Amino acid sequence: MGVVLRIRRDHVDAIVAHARRDHPDEACGVIAGPDDGRDTPERYIPMVNAARSPTFYEFDSGDLLKLYREMAANDETPVVIYHSHTATEAYPSRTDIAFASEPFAHYVLVSTRSGDVADFRSYRIVEGEVTEEPVEIVGEAGAESPAIRLGPDVTPVESYMFANTGSDDVPDA
Amino acid sequence: MAVTVSIPTILRTHTGGEKAVEADGKTVAQVIDDIEARHGGLKDRLVKDEKLHRFVNVYVNDEDVRFVGGLDAEVTDGDTVTILPAVAGGMR
Numbered sequence: 574m575g576v577v578l579r580i581r582r583d584h585v586d587a588i589v590a591h592a593r594r595d596h597p598d599e600a601c602g603v604i605a606g607p608d609d610g611r612d613t614p615e616r617y618i619p620m621v622n623a624a625r626s627p628t629f630y631e632f633d634s635g636d637l638l639k640l641y642r643e644m645a646a647n648d649e650t651p652v653v654i655y656h657s658h659t660a661t662e663a664y665p666s667r668t669d670i671a672f673a674s675e676p677f678a679h680y681v682l683v684s685t686r687s688g689d690v691a692d693f694r695s696y697r698i699v700e701g702e703v704t705e706e707p708v709e710i711v712g713e714a715g716a717e718s719p720a721i722r723l724g725p726d727v728t729p730v731e732s733y734m735f736a737n738t739g740s741d742d743v744p745d746a
Numbered sequence: 747m748a749v750t751v752s753i754p755t756i757l758r759t760h761t762g763g764e765k766a767v768e769a770d771g772k773t774v775a776q777v778i779d780d781i782e783a784r785h786g787g788l789k790d791r792l793v794k795d796e797k798l799h800r801f802v803n804v805y806v807n808d809e810d811v812r813f814v815g816g817l818d819a820e821v822t823d824g825d826t827v828t829i830l831p832a833v834a835g836g837m838r
Contacts, residue, residue, distance in 0.1 A: 599836050620833075629836035634803050634810040641754075641830055658837045666837050672801055674756045674831035 578679045578695040580604070580653065582712030584617050589691045589719040591619050592657035592683045598622060599630040599657050600683075605644050606652035614652040614679075622656075629668070630656045653695075655681035663692035663724070665703050673698035679706070694724040749777060749821050752828040760788040769827075774804060775817040777827055792829065793817065803830045 584604055592600045601622050604614035618640065623633035632640070644650065654675060658666070663682035665673070673680060676699045684692040697704045707727045748768040753761050761767050767785070771777035775793075782789040792802055797816065804811045805828040811819040821827060 601833070603833075624834075624836070626836065628838035629834070631832060631834035634805075634812070634832075635808075637803060637830055637833060638805055638808065638810075638828060641828075654833060656835060661837045666835065668838060669835035672832060672834045674754070674801065676756060 576697075577707045577709055578653070578681070579612075579709045579711060580614055580679075580681075582710050582714060582718065584614060584653075585693060585710055585721065586715075586718050587617050587619070588655050588681065589683055589693065589721055592659075592685050592691060593719065595622065595657070596685045597627045597659045598625055599627065599659060601630040601632065601654075601656040603640065603651045603655070604653035605647070605649040608644075608648050608650040612652060616647075616649065627659050651675055651678050653681050654678045655683065657683045657685055659685050661686065663694040665696055665698060670698055670701055670703060676700070690720045690722045692724070693721045748823065749825045749827050751777060751781060752826060754830055756831060757788060757791055757829065760785050760791070771821060773815075773817065774806065774811050774819045774821060774827065777821055778817070801832055801834075803832055804828070805830070 591602060594600070599622055602619040605616040605618060606613045607615065620632050620636060622630040624631045661684065663684035665680060665682060680696045680698050682694050682696065693708065695706050695708050697706060705724055705727045708723050748770050750766050751769050752766050753764060758764065767781060769777045769780040771780050778789055778792055792799055798804060798812070806819055806821050806825055
């Protein structure tokens with residue numbers, strides 16, 4: 574499991590474009606990759622935000638089942654799970670942390686609160702503990718690439734701190 | 747005699763790493779109780795105050811059980827019960 578998100582430029586562009594398109598509602602989706610431990614996001618899958626809300630997102634339950642069946646059939650795992658915040662910073666909210674249940678996924682947060690530059694940041698969320706990780710983009714920005722700003726320099730960490738704050742400590746959404 | 751229950755990654759610590767387990771029961775609640783009897787700890791992750799936890803989705807075959815009776819949803823031999831954590835969150 575990497576402590577850096579390595580992600581292709583076209584995937585970054587697609588995520589930010591999706592977030593801009595759905596603004597002011599939150600946008601969400603997945604990049605699946607082979608379940609081989611290489612931690613490589615390959616198949617971009619935008620999802621419908623069933624909540625259609627500026628403050629909440631949820632994969633439609635039928636779409637979720639279809640997605641996980643597809644990934645199981647392809648021996649894939651959700652390498653990246655992304656969503657946007659449209660009025661606040663690109664940092665996991667209490668609700669994000671309470672719901673996060675893929676300890677091996679990179680949780681990508683995009684903020685579209687600025688119309689000019691989208692913040693693009695990545696986190697691990699394990700047992701209620703959030704760890705930001707560096708984002709390494711593979712490939713050069715093209716003429717059509719949206720403007721993004723990565724997080725502050727993040728020092729890769731060798732291990733994770735496990736806090737005793739479980740999902741039960743957070744009120745139901 | 748049994749249904750197959752598909753277990754998500756985060757709950758496999760409660761099934762000895764197994765991706766799927768067999769269980770008996772006529773309802774989703776009975777299936778969960780049957781798994782709990784052999785793999786302790788799972789029920790707490792799924793059920794709260796006698797209702798399915800907000801953070802988890804349970805399906806009988808293709809049907810989200812929230813729409814067909816929740817924990818009382820019926821299962822029959824050969825059905826597949828799939829447990830998936832909801833993918834959700836947001837600013838609020």
